[in-house]
Amino acid sequence: MTSSSSSSTYFDIFLSSAEDTGKGLASHLYRSLYLRGIPTYLRDAKLEERPSSSLVYDARKYIQGSKFAVVVVSQSYPTSVWCLEELQILLNFHDQGRLYVLPIFYEVSFSDIRSQTGAVAEPFRKLGETYPDKVQAWRIALIKLTDIPGLDLHHLSEVDVVLNRVLLYKSEAIYPRETKGVGLLGLDRHMKALYQLLDLKNSTEEVRLIGIWGPGGVGKTTLARFAYDDLYNNFHTHVFVDKAENIYYQDLEKPRSEETLTSGGGIRSVSTGMIKSTVGHRKGLLVIDCVDNLEQLKAVAEILSWCGSGSRVILITQDKNLLTQFGVQHVYEVKSLRYDDALQLFSQSAFERQNPPTSFESLSLRAVQVASFLPLTLTILGSSLRNKNEEEWEKELQKLEGDRENTIMEIMKKSYTREDENDQIPSFILP
Incomplete structure (x- = not known):
């Protein structure tokens, strides 16, 4: 399975995982990417038997030739010396803006990884005793990793959630995003007003609902997308739904039907269960566009109950009355350009x-x-x-x-x- 035997060091995707996921989530994702013709690197667990200096060289070689890294964090990830060494290299490239990193917390508590508590506490403590000169750097790396927006997964069947996210990146639907250009012209004053309503600095506990309304084509979605691109790093998770009508109800405990994919990798419909697994009571930024009836707002009400403290949910609509009926207190009208x-x-x-x-x-x-x-x-x-x-x-x-x-x-x-x-x-x- 591993791509490490290839003479080329160029891969679109670099998969980092511990041995226990090498035969599960990571290998499933690797096969899915391979079938779509996306060059992906996944290290064989047996390579950890080689000298660490050789492994570090290999990791750096393959990481620097990649555009995107998926870090599958399982319970054993923070107890693998190689994974922790690899993580430091990944984060270094990420900090330089040379690599986008997507953390996947698979069957493990996000807070346990961040603070090395719970199920990972004792194994990590023993690892620190063996490598006292490295344990502090590893702690910092794990904290930095949890600061990057990621996904919480609990079932192998949810691999499609990760796959769709990677496909969106591959099709350049998300990265790189334009942060400047004609789309922003004349919207500076709108963004300033929107940020005042979002009130990120002074309102850290509440889940705040914000409405953006105005006629079609006035720039509501453009405004929301620029705000989304600018602010998502302030949140643990983030979701942008282009059409509220495409949200449908589904219980996570029941078998999950496959989301409908476009040829470019985007998702045409998404279940409330999928959003719930993404949000997971964490601090999140959610944008829901094209809200046009109260039935859609019922799904929004359910989504709000899953948001953690400090979350922000932005609704975009042409109908101000919908926002009023839903009780949205923070509303901004986007008017035509001067x-x-x-x-x-x-x-x-x-x-x-x-x-x-x-x-x-x-x-x-x-x-x-x-x-x-x-x-x-x-x-x-x-x-x-x-x-x-x-x-x-x-x-x-x-x-x-x-x-x-x-x-x-x-x-x-x-x-x-x-x-x-x-x-x-x-x-x-x-x-």
Whole structure:
């Protein structure tokens, strides 16, 4: 199974696990990735018989050629000298921003690993007696690992949860994420207001519910995604559900049906049980987009009961009344862009510059009016007009000018049709 015999040191995924998971979760995940053609490294347990200096060299060689590391933490992980040595190398690359690390706490308590208590206390203490010069560095590494958002798994059948998360990364649906660009233009003031509602510094105990509302295409999801990307490291776990309608009820104790995958690796539907296993009463950041009826909010109410102290749950909707009926006290309205921001956003999309060329100024002003100052429609319309001449612009704008609502729908179709054909937009982003 191991990829260590390969002459190449390049792997997309580096799997780190103790011997007991080498024949279980890690090997199952390895096979699933292999069948999807994703180069993955998994060390054979028998390699631990080699000199430690040779093992460290191998680990560094394979880790530095990888993009992503999955650390399967079982009860025996913190008692394996090799795993702990390997972990320090992984975290060093992670701290340098050269590797993304996903911890999986498999059939072991998150708090036990962090503080070396419970079932791992005595074995770790004995290990420390054997390696007194290394035990402190290992303690620090385990604490740092638990600071990284990860997953809690209790059953081997849940390997698909990990697989889907890795596939999302592989398809670049999550990493790397753009943190700057035209999507943020004009939203700085919105983000400042949203952060005040999130109140991360002064409200550490409560589970706070925040609502974001406004018309379609105004930038609600863009605002939430940038906040999500910026803040998720402050939480133990994080989840982004693109469509509230795709959340369905399922008891974790019952057999779990497979989630529906897109060709790009995203999940089209997700069970409440899956979210429960991800959140696990830990401090989490949850974003649920496209909330449009009270029935969906019933699922949200159940999810809230699983959130740990300090969690933040953001609901995104076009209907302010839904937030009022659900009792959301912290609500922010996203309004259309101001004129100068709208023109700049459109110009960047149409001409890849901050201001339109002189010959296109009047046409650009008309286009901004046609798009009703909405960021998404401005971006789509600008992209559709890029590299076209003035005559083509005039023809397109004349066709769109008229009924505002139908115009926006027509512009949006240019994007949605393309998305449906590619089927690459995930509706559930795992931590």
